[in-house]
Amino acid sequence: MTNHIGVVEDDANIQNIVSAYLKKEGFYVTVMDSAEKAWELWETRQPDMWLLDIMLPGMDGYEFCKKIRQESDVPIIIISAKDDEIDKILGLELGGDDYLTKPFSPRELVARVKRVLKRTSHSVQDTPHDRIKAGNLLIHENDRRIFWNGEEQDMTTKEFDMLLLLARNINRAFSREELLIKIWGEDYFGSDRAVDDLVKRLRKKLVDIPLETVWGYGYRLRGEEE
Template sequence: MDKMLIADDNRQITKILGEFAKKEGFEPVMAYDGEEALEKFREDSFSILLLDVMMPKKDGFQVCREIRQTSSVPIIMVTARGEDFERIMGLDIGADDYIVKPFSGGEVMARVRAVLRRIGPAERLSERKILTYDNLSVCLDDGCVTVGEREISLTKKELEILWTLLENKGKIFSRDHLLDSLWGYDYVGDNRTVDSHMKRLRSKLDVQPHPAWQIKTVWGMGYKFEENHG
């Protein structure tokens, strides 16, 4: 049975979400502060995480950042604070979605299903599971990306963006196209999310020289994987 980590210091909320998770076929695992959430995450394997922002010891943003250093597991941030800058920050640090209290358990599970739907089709972007170009190698199965001899740790979404661009070398993808195809039509964010992910992807790839290729911004149009000839 797939497991869902539910991290919130409000035990009434974790109990309610746990019951809804069971109805969706998940085994819920509870954590009541940020450190416990990280401990539970490291001890087990989860299909998706629900992280409250305002938790004791470590907040949800800190937990998300630490998890994103090693894992691309889907994460939905849950908070009572709905300021736009917080929602954007949560998405920028690698969360897949963001939901504001008060909410219904059914609404949260609908968001869970939407996130998992968006991830599913990306696994089938191509029958070929490994793409290479010059010193770049991308394996879709295990998420392994190397530039030269150096392994690059990418989040799930960064991997999907890189795979899409590399598989279609020279083709320009608009922000809206990437948002629709990789995040899904029901995604509630805007195309600034694409820019944020692209910025992080480039910074990770640029730790190793790659003079034969680049992820290029085509101003007013979008992004493409460009081969640098000569």
């Protein structure tokens, strides 16, 4: 099935170049010049991925990203002329799966689109087991469903991926750098604050989950001792 890519960009030249390269690779592309038009598309026909500019007329890309994340884990690649680290961190912490700075190579953009789609469609895969149980945590891997104390929980893509990784490796400590690579991908750049923020969200959602801080190193999910 052809993936539908929504491109939100107000520069006509970039619109044409990005659209042409994506269509050449077999993607179905819808181009919009504002976040308001993109939201209208979202409510009628949801794309499989967004390519999102930050500096837009009206609602900016950050606000649009935040609105999408309140409803879905659909992949989002942010494309922006803002290249300061703080802008990249903000975009990723708001839910972006990747951040590409203008000017960029259209071929690199296509490669990142394919990589993010592959990563989000086939998340951490180290074992074929469909169900993983760790104490009061139950993960249905194929359905991407999380149960905590018998109740199903709403999880973002990265929240699910981190829980799955930790549950497969009970009592193993992962460094922040390892978690960045395994959850965000090897091409991730920016601060490891993203890991800490993700852990905070998990602890808030799954009250009393034994997700421990390994001081000065990283995190682990504690299991019952044999």
